[in-house]
Amino acid sequence: MGRKSREWKEEVLSYFSIAEWKEFVKLNFKAFDRYTRDQCREARKYFKGNEIEETSLRDALRYCLENETYSMKNLIDSYKYFKCNKERKFNRKVVSKGNFPETSLNIVEVNHIEVMKPDVKIYEGMINGGSL
Numbered sequence: 001m002g003r004k005s006r007e008w009k010e011e012v013l014s015y016f017s018i019a020e021w022k023e024f025v026k027l028n029f030k031a032f033d034r035y036t037r038d039q040c041r042e043a044r045k046y047f048k049g050n051e052i053e054e055t056s057l058r059d060a061l062r063y064c065l066e067n068e069t070y071s072m073k074n075l076i077d078s079y080k081y082f083k084c085n086k087e088r089k090f091n092r093k094v095v096s097k098g099n100f101p102e103t104s105l106n107i108v109e110v111n112h113i114e115v116m117k118p119d120v121k122i123y124e125g126m127i128n129g130g131s132l
Contacts, residue, residue, distance in 0.1 A: 005036045005037060008036060008037055008041075009029060009036065009040065011040065011048075012025055012040045013025050015043065016052075016057070018054070018057065018061065020058060020062060021057070021061060023061075023065065024061050024065060027070045028070045028072060028075075030070075031070040032070070039071065039072045042072035043072045046072070046076050053086070056086055057082075060078035060079035060082050061075065063082070
């Protein structure tokens with residue numbers, strides 16, 4: 001005979017000692033009472049024995065709890081999203097486009113994202129009747 005639901009629940013609860021994990025898992029079991037084993041298998045498949053980045057997991061847990069999305073699949077997808085965003089580095093090359101001369105652009109870096117900022121003098125000249 002297979003494992004009992006109680007055994008599955010105890011195993012999944014033991015994966016992390018994070019308070020949000022305990023809360024999420026309990027709400028998961030309540031929301032998917034009929035599918036407890038399926039939910040536990042999903043958690044085991046993704047979380048057991050894998051290196052999990054705790055900050056991204058906490059972010060994913062908070063997101064799921066705030067939005068009342070208690071399925072393991074939603075948690076896993078949210079975790080992947082937060083982990084990917086944390087690891088992503090934005091190194092984009094700035095290219096001048098349009099009618100603006102390349103010298104009129106300033107590059108401003110904010111959180112590793114390069115942003116083009118046109119020189120305001122061009123717009124002031126246009127408003128005052130001048131031309132480029």
